[in-house]
Amino acid sequence: MKKRKRxxxxxxxxxxxxxxxxxxxxxxxxMRGTLDKGRAFKTERAxxxxxxxxxxxxxxxxxxxxxxxxxxAALNKLGLAKDVDKLxxxxxxxxxxxxxxxxxxxxxxxxxxxxFQKNKK
Numbered sequence: 001m002k003k004r005k006r007x008x009x010x011x012x013x014x015x016x017x018x019x020x021x022x023x024x025x026x027x028x029x030x031m032r033g034t035l036d037k038g039r040a041f042k043t044e045r046a047x048x049x050x051x052x053x054x055x056x057x058x059x060x061x062x063x064x065x066x067x068x069x070x071x072x073a074a075l076n077k078l079g080l081a082k083d084v085d086k087l088x089x090x091x092x093x094x095x096x097x098x099x100x101x102x103x104x105x106x107x108x109x110x111x112x113x114x115x116f117q118k119n120k121k
Contacts, residue, residue, distance in 0.1 A: 039091030043113045050087055053080055054106050066100055
């Protein structure tokens, strides 16, 4: 008695491909939200780190202002940041907005983070 090899039919192959497509679509949809949460977390940590470094600059009498070139120079002079350009960007790759008042108060914002938090509510 000979055994016959059973081949997959075209219909079975199409069903498997459809299931793989459906599953990958669901996974990619869920990953998008997770990636945005990760970017938001990275941005929040970068803002905290940048604020701390700028306060250290002020404590060490290193001139700090809103100007991007002056910020870079101050952070480089402090020597704690490995990559200053990366520190001055948020998780989405957009530049952080740094505002320093005359009293020395530091406000750091990210448009993308604000948008993400607004959409999250």
